[in-house]
Amino acid sequence: MEESAEFMHLVLNSIEEHIAVIDVSGVICFVNQSWLNFGDENQCLSNQNWTEMNYLNICDQASSAGDDFGHQAGAGIRKVISGQINSYSLEYPCHSDEEHRWFIMHVSPFEFNKANYFVITHQDVTERKLAELAVKELVRLDGLTDIYNRRAFDEFLQQEWVLCLTLQQPISLAVIDLDHFKQLNDSYGHLAGDDCLKQIAQRLKKLSDSPRFWCARYGGEEFALIMGNTDVVAAKQVCDEFTEQIHRLNIPNIDSPVKPYITASIGLAEVRPTDQSNAVNLLNQADTLLYTAKEKGRNRIEISCQTPDLEWNQVSVI
Ligand SMILES: Nc1nc2c(ncn2[C@@H]2O[C@H](COP(=O)(O)OP(=O)(O)OP(=O)(O)O)[C@@H](O)[C@H]2O)c(=O)[nH]1
Numbered sequence: 001m002e003e004s005a006e007f008m009h010l011v012l013n014s015i016e017e018h019i020a021v022i023d024v025s026g027v028i029c030f031v032n033q034s035w036l037n038f039g040d041e042n043q044c045l046s047n048q049n050w051t052e053m054n055y056l057n058i059c060d061q062a063s064s065a066g067d068d069f070g071h072q073a074g075a076g077i078r079k080v081i082s083g084q085i086n087s088y089s090l091e092y093p094c095h096s097d098e099e100h101r102w103f104i105m106h107v108s109p110f111e112f113n114k115a116n117y118f119v120i121t122h123q124d125v126t127e128r129k130l131a132e133l134a135v136k137e138l139v140r141l142d143g144l145t146d147i148y149n150r151r152a153f154d155e156f157l158q159q160e161w162v163l164c165l166t167l168q169q170p171i172s173l174a175v176i177d178l179d180h181f182k183q184l185n186d187s188y189g190h191l192a193g194d195d196c197l198k199q200i201a202q203r204l205k206k207l208s209d210s211p212r213f214w215c216a217r218y219g220g221e222e223f224a225l226i227m228g229n230t231d232v233v234a235a236k237q238v239c240d241e242f243t244e245q246i247h248r249l250n251i252p253n254i255d256s257p258v259k260p261y262i263t264a265s266i267g268l269a270e271v272r273p274t275d276q277s278n279a280v281n282l283l284n285q286a287d288t289l290l291y292t293a294k295e296k297g298r299n300r301i302e303i304s305c306q307t308p309d310l311e312w313n314q315v316s317v318i
Pocket residue numbers: 144177178179180181182183185189190191192193194197219220221294298
């Protein structure tokens with residue numbers, strides 16, 4: 001029996017997963033070597049006598065410090081202890097200063113000498129998570145231009161809207177459409193058209209080098225730029241700079257009635273989000289303005305801001 005206990009200890013200590021066993025009140029009765037090593041390596045509660053600590057208290061402390069995963073872990077473990085559920089799993093981030101890491105915590109019960117115990121394992125799933133994130137990122141990218149696609153754009157617009165609503169900041173949206181792009185395709189071929197789209201996308205991407213800016217290819221020859229915490233004055237400057245850069249690219253479009261090189265029309269709208277307004281309305285407005293810019297002769301920018309009573313005010317010159 002002693003031999004088999006030692007054998008089981010060796011087995012548990014050779015396992016990579018961090019393992020702890022708790023009793024019904026959350027007191028830790030056992031931890032394996034990986035658990036101890038992780039604590040030491042991460043200076044988290046190192047040199048602690050783990051087998052006297054209460055795991056539920058640790059979760060509760062993390063929860064009171066604002067850690068939502070601490071809250072979820074504590075609630076999940078309690079459900080297993082009370083028999084409401086048979087087992088519980090939680091994936092959570094645990095980033096160090098050097099790297100991003102993710103773990104899965106799993107809790108399951110067992111009985112020993114008529115007492116209930118619970119095994120808590122923490123498994124490093126960073127590799128799988130990074131692969132998952134890479135695939136997710138691929139799905140969000142436009143295959144031709146390598147900037148975000150429309151699907152990602154929709155997500156970012158929603159996110160940025162909520163953030164601006166919460167922080168009471170303005171949000172601006174520019175919808176950009178190349179002028180007479182069909183002519184360019186017809187004059188120089190589809191590959192030249194592709195190359196033009198790529199060059200323009202890269203300029204837009206460079207210009208959106210801010211954590212609150214999101215650019216995307218919105219459709220064929222249409223791009224969009226979300227500018228969080230940016231009012232219409234600042235947004236107009238960004239759009240002017242972009243227009244200037246497009247002109248400087250000097251991509252020939254000899255048969256365009258506007259200029260002998262590629263140009264763009266832009267619809268730019270700004271809102272200070274409230275519970276009464278919404279992101280779709282902002283998008284529709286930017287689209288309408290783009291249409292007006294096209295009608296008024298192209299190679300221009302049309303701008304408007306939403307007033308507190310949800311009217312749109314046309315802004316002619318800034
Ligand atoms: N090369 C290339 N062309 C594309 C791509 N996606 C859409 N297009 C072309 O973009 C052109 C868009 O034409 P229209 O919608 O008539 O617009 P336009 O010629 O730019 O005219 P306006 O927008 O009215 O100024 C079409 O000829 C499409 O075939 C693409 O990925 N690559």
